[in-house]
Amino acid sequence: MLEEDMEVAIKVVVVGNGAVGKSSMIQRYCKGIFTKDYKKTIGVDFLERQIIVNGEDVRLMLWDTAGQEEFDAITKAYYRGAQACVLVFSTTDRESFEAISSWREKVEMEVGDIPTVLVQNKIDLLDDTVIKNEEAEGLAKRLKLRFYRTSVKEDLNVNEVFKYLADKYLQRLKLQSAEETEVVHTSSNKIGVFNTAPHQTAGDLNSREVINLRPNKQRTKKTKNPFGSCRLL
Numbered sequence: 001m002l003e004e005d006m007e008v009a010i011k012v013v014v015v016g017n018g019a020v021g022k023s024s025m026i027q028r029y030c031k032g033i034f035t036k037d038y039k040k041t042i043g044v045d046f047l048e049r050q051i052i053v054n055g056e057d058v059r060l061m062l063w064d065t066a067g068q069e070e071f072d073a074i075t076k077a078y079y080r081g082a083q084a085c086v087l088v089f090s091t092t093d094r095e096s097f098e099a100i101s102s103w104r105e106k107v108e109m110e111v112g113d114i115p116t117v118l119v120q121n122k123i124d125l126l127d128d129t130v131i132k133n134e135e136a137e138g139l140a141k142r143l144k145l146r147f148y149r150t151s152v153k154e155d156l157n158v159n160e161v162f163k164y165l166a167d168k169y170l171q172r173l174k175l176q177s178a179e180e181t182e183v184v185h186t187s188s189n190k191i192g193v194f195n196t197a198p199h200q201t202a203g204d205l206n207s208r209e210v211i212n213l214r215p216n217k218q219r220t221k222k223t224k225n226p227f228g229s230c231r232l233l
């Protein structure tokens with residue numbers, strides 16, 4: 001259990017070629033709607049949703065980045081600080097599948113290794129697929145990523161994608177907390193050893209053994225408003 005009355009906020013970037021369904025996926029997840037119209041994302045957009053994962057309040061901030069290369073310079077800046085990533089390609093767009101590795105590199109260059117998931121969207125159009133199942137699964141294996149097939153249109157597997165990422169992020173956070181506790185524990189043992197030197201004062205010890213407690217989690221105060229779970233900012 002993490003601290004009470006605190007909620008974990010996770011910045012998630014959704015990336016992939018144009019028209020694969022990134023905006024639609026975020027809209028489906030945060031607003032529960034799907035539209036057939038294609039409106040190219042200019043730069044970056046963001047929506048958020050609060051969920052409970054393993055008893056923890058989690059606020060997912062979903063950043064919708066433009067898939068068109070012309071916006072690359074703008075979108076890259078928004079990867080900074082991202083804590084999880086969704087890589088999306090479309091069942092009916094071969095190029096979007098082949099571009100996945102380069103999208104991953106772009107994100108990794110900015111934020112390193114963060115919880116990431118590979119998503120094949122538009123599986124309602126499987127009859128027109130241009131990517132074999134083995135190819136998609138092979139890519140996921142090569143990149144060591146969990147793989148989901150979604151249809152934003154039919155609302156298939158969208159919730160699962162974000163739940164998995166939140167869960168994975170929380171696991172890392174807990175592991176990190178445990179490691180920090182371990183560091184404090186080890187240092188305090190060392191202070192005990194120093195105590196055997198008769199002329200040392202507490203001040204001396206503190207100046208030698210500095211214990212760094214880093215608030216390394218991005219958290220916000222818990223919102224009590226039950227209607228605040230989905231907002232357009």
Ligand SMILES: Nc1nc2c(ncn2[C@@H]2O[C@H](COP(=O)(O)OP(=O)(O)OP(=O)(O)O)[C@@H](O)[C@H]2O)c(=O)[nH]1
Binds near residue numbers: 121
């Ligand atoms: N059949 C089908 N169409 C979908 C699905 N998801 C999205 N679409 C359609 O695909 C088109 C592109 O969707 P967007 O969400 O705008 O794509 P995007 O990836 O955000 O595109 P950019 O903003 O250019 O990066 C729209 O016409 C959507 O209605 C799906 O699961 N199935």
